[in-house]
Amino acid sequence: MTAAARLTVEARRAEPPEREFSSFRDPSGFLFWRDGEIYRAVLEPYQRQLAAATATGLYATCIADKLLLPFEAVDGRSDAGAAIAVLKPRQLSLITYPYEWCFDQLKDAAIATLGLHLRALEHQMILKDASAYNIQFVDGRPCLIDHLSFDLLSEHGMWPAYGQFCRHFLAPLALMSYVDLGLGRLAQLYIDGIPLELAASLLPWRTRLSPGLSMHLHLHARLLAKHAGARHKITGRRLSSNALAGIAKSLLALVRSLSPKNQTTEWGAYYADTNYSDEALAAKQRIVREMVALAKPVTIWDVGANNGAFARAVADLAREIVCMDVDPQAVNANYLACRNDGATNILPLIADCTNPSPAIGFANKERLALDDRGSPDLIMALALIHHLAISHNLPFAHLARHFAGRCEHLLIEFVAKSDSQVHRLLANRKDIFRDYSEERFREVFSDYFSIVLERSIPETRRTLYLMRRRTP
């Protein structure tokens, strides 16, 4: 054992492990934290399944296909009580939730989930959970993070996760496809997926003419309602592996056929409607790169990222960039661009910085608020401050304090009141924003940050600032 490894073991012995609060549903095991890293304890009820998933090569196949988060078995059983094994998965820097994903992210996560189930069936196993929360975007692609989601096929007559799959994936996808792109957010209200009866009532009548939706969603909703009250024992039937695969393939074809609703959103065509000339945009990109290179961040959160054009411009300067925007169409465009480019370090997310995802679930601790899930080294807030200060009436002090609580470096663009885009914001409203000036902006932000670099963007009334948080 190396000295470093000995030190790690000593540290583990010194500090008791902390069980992850949200890991309480599955009797097969639980997650726990040790020295800032997460581990999975496997309990006795999962012994046969763990052996089967390993021996049949299911784990190896899924990891090779990048559908399952890589892990290693470690010797940490003394940390985890009655555990029969301890797995250390690849560590993720930010956990995201399905209601923060755009249409094509949720669609790809659904396809990955069905792919995992079909692979499991080929190995005489089954995917017993189809929770969208078990999927995370790793290197740009959807990946299962719950290694205990597989069960022995012989233990099940039907696919136990069929209803869950339809609530977590099919219902929000259908709603985003036929009703409104923003309805993915409905999943935030329903932690175990959108009730199918609700989805069926919101979908237009013509969706009953789609064979896939009429079966997997409308008929499903009716049968759930019909059998919900019954409590007597019935004799069921056991479906063959081929029948289960047939159902999964039918769902796969349906999911693949769905496309995001073609609608006009507020920020969907932002870059077709800016007041930048090509030269100004190129200059802004150059300055942003210069500032990011100076800050040397490992992680960046690009707030108000729109389609991620500037994140892509600095993608080589950071290990991970999370692009956040409120517009589902802009986030979808960003995701598709990243997917087409094979970008592995950019994660687009639907997030509203004026109303970020709250903590939800039991005791408000199952799913954490966005701000409690991580903090970046650098926040980029490009062409954002005028929207926050004028459209949302947010005072500079609130913004400066908020950013200072989240990051070491802030790259922020100040947009002067004389800018044509600010004129648009004020076109039909009373100008009550007397404090909105560059001088006041510098003054307030200087209480929390020191200005490292400032550069005017040529041909514009905008200035880029790189700031560093003052030490308290």
Next chain:
Amino acid sequence: MAALLMATSPAEAYLDPGTGSFVLQMLLAGALAVGASIKLFWHRIKELWRTVLGHEKSARDTR
């Protein structure tokens, strides 16, 4: 394929709010089996038709 899809054996379950999902899976398995049978049947008819046409064509060609 159809025989495999229809291959079922008895199992016991308790009715619960998810029972509708199980009932639907049984219906879907049946529907998929019927669909697969029709597909197979149609494929065979097409094959038969091709064979018959092929024979007629070769008979005409040799005349």
